[in-house]
Amino acid sequence: MAFLLLGFALVMVGASGIRPCNLAFGADQFNPNTKSGKRGINSFFNWYFFTLTFAVMVSLTAVVYVQSNVSWAIGLLIPAMIMLISCAFFFLGTNIYVKVKPEGSxxxxxxxxxxxxxxxxxxxxxxxxxxxxxxxxxxxxxxxxxxxx
Structure with a gap:
């Protein structure tokens, strides 16, 4: 039970650290003072929530189907591989990201x-x-x- 609660606590800390930052980091990639930047921000939010909803639908259908009917190991491997690929794309693009320096406390x-x-x-x-x-x-x-x- 302690191991399960520790896992939930780590998921909670990880999710609370990354989810609010995703939207702010993505919006920082566009200049809101230009017309194309405003369109880009709107497009970013549309695509962000579309892919978030699509990912939830896939994880609740396809991954659960694989875990139930094929193998638990493969069902757990699918999200792990997708996460590995997304991390690789994120770190490969670090040179082109706009990074806003924090100001104040x-x-x-x-x-x-x-x-x-x-x-x-x-x-x-x-x-x-x-x-x-x-x-x-x-x-x-x-x-x-x-x-x-």
């Missing part, structure tokens, strides 16, 4: 979230929040000028 933004949450804990919501909260951009917003952390 990531802990500063975490502390800022807690401070703002504490300040706004008694904030009264408007009567019709669906009209104002979701598309509101404050005039002095720094959201577009946030440094990479």
């Amino acid at each position: 990531p802990l500063t933004s975490v502390v800022q979230v807690f401070v703002v949450a504490a300040k706004k804990r008694r904030l009264v919501l408007p009567e019709q929040p669906w009209l104002t909260l979701f598309n509101y951009m404050p005039p002095k917003s720094i959201n577009s000028k946030r440094p990479y952390t």
Whole structure:
């Protein structure tokens, strides 16, 4: 049981470290200030979620079928080989990736979230929040000028 729980913990740490970074790293490959860059970002997100959904469908059908009807070893070998191939492609392309240098401290933004949450804990919501909260951009917003952390 301890071995199983350790495995789950390692999967949890690995997934939480890579999944949020995939989208940000992929979006950094395009220049959002150009028209082609904006199209590229949209295309990237479309293809990312399409391949993610397709991979889940394949893993829930084909790999399970192979494990159930052919062999567990081959069923486990398929995702391992696909992961090995994807890692090889990732490391072969490291010279052409855009790498944005981090600025500032990531802990500063975490502390800022807690401070703002504490300040706004008694904030009264408007009567019709669906009209104002979701598309509101404050005039002095720094959201577009946030440094990479």
